[in-house]
Amino acid sequence: MARKLKTYQTSLGFFDLAIAAPSMKAALEAWGADSNLFHQGAAKESDDPDVIAAAMEKPGVVLRRAVGSDGPFGEHAKLPTDLGGTRPTKAARKSKGPGAKRPSSRPVDKAAEQKAALAFEKEQSRRELERAKEEAARRKEHERRQQAVDKAQAALDKAEQEHAKQAAAIQADIETLEKKSQTEQARWDKEKARLEAALRRARG
Template sequence: MLRRPAGSNGRFAEHSDLPTSEEVEHPRASRSKAKKKSSAPKISAKSASQAAVDFERERKQREAQRRRELAEEAKKRERRDRAVAKAQAAFDKAQREHDVPAGDIEAERDAVEKRAQDEEARWQKEKTKLTDALRRTRNE
């Protein structure tokens, strides 16, 4: 197994050595490495101006694209609203057309129901009358 001296950035070895006295007394000094100072790249005025023009052109293109998308969405919404209105109108018309025959059928059903009740009442009256007559005849 490879190990390195404790508390250091020393090399890995099979048998790790103890840290040196310098590393123990000044741990940061031995670790510090020369850092490169990076400087920003030089940009010429011409390339900066061109970049600004390119950026502005792209911004205008994005805005135009966004306006086109919004217009397309508005058209789709308008078409959808028209289609919904048309379907609703067709549904309402069909509902009205259905209500007329359904009302007639309901009126006929009520009339038949009344006739059935009247017939049932007539039959009960006649049945009672005939039953009484039959009972009287048997008792004589």
């Protein structure tokens, strides 16, 4: 059975955020928060009927508006134009006399609540599918990169083995030539000594 939705609000960066969700945990996940904003006092359950109505129209969708403004929430919001601020704070605006907004006293529409809860589950499933697709794409890219790394490493290993083989063959040739050189030098030393002895005898 679909769980009853509540509307939660917070402010992140340049935007106020609102969402209709079944729990604070679900709201934090949808906002992408990495800490519990509710425990920190940075998020709350909304009692503003306009915010609740907007969120219930699109359950599970993160709605935005420029931070500090009192405009309507929507899926896409422009950045705030007045960040330097002489405008009254939210608290000041809320405390303005008898005209301040009060929580809605409209009767609870069970059918609308059920519809909103089902819509939230549908949106949550869409988000989870999107995350799964992104994760699959990341895995595929990682595998592609790993294959390229493995291929390059294999080529390097093969080249190193070929180099080692060639270097060993050259070293063997050097040692053979060195041995031949030593043999030739010994033969020449002996032949030279014999010829020099013959020359001395001829000179008498």
